Amino acid sequence: MASEQAYEHLRGHLIDLYDAGIEVVRPGDLGDVIAETGLGYGWVRKALGRLSDGPDAMLRKTDRGTYKIRIPEPA
Numbered sequence: 001m002a003s004e005q006a007y008e009h010l011r012g013h014l015i016d017l018y019d020a021g022i023e024v025v026r027p028g029d030l031g032d033v034i035a036e037t038g039l040g041y042g043w044v045r046k047a048l049g050r051l052s053d054g055p056d057a058m059l060r061k062t063d064r065g066t067y068k069i070r071i072p073e074p075a
Contacts, residue, residue, distance in 0.1 A: 006037035010047050014058065018069045026066050 001009065010033050017025060027045050034044060048067055052059040059067040 001037045006039050024066050
């Protein structure tokens with residue numbers, strides 16, 4: 001899977017987790033994303049970092065190596 005397509009797949013997966021009531025994830029929790037995209041653990045870590053940067057970030061990195069899912073509300 002191409003990197004940008006995998007990135008959108010990861011975003012969708014995180015939204016599904018949030019909708020299921022899961023609010024905190026670790027890179028190690030996303031093995032299914034790695035399997036489905038064919039990209040490695042390092043790519044997932046970088047993508048999570050990308051998703052936790054900027055004013056519209058959907059993740060907030062904690063000091064424990066986890067990410068809190070926070071879906072921005074439309075303005």
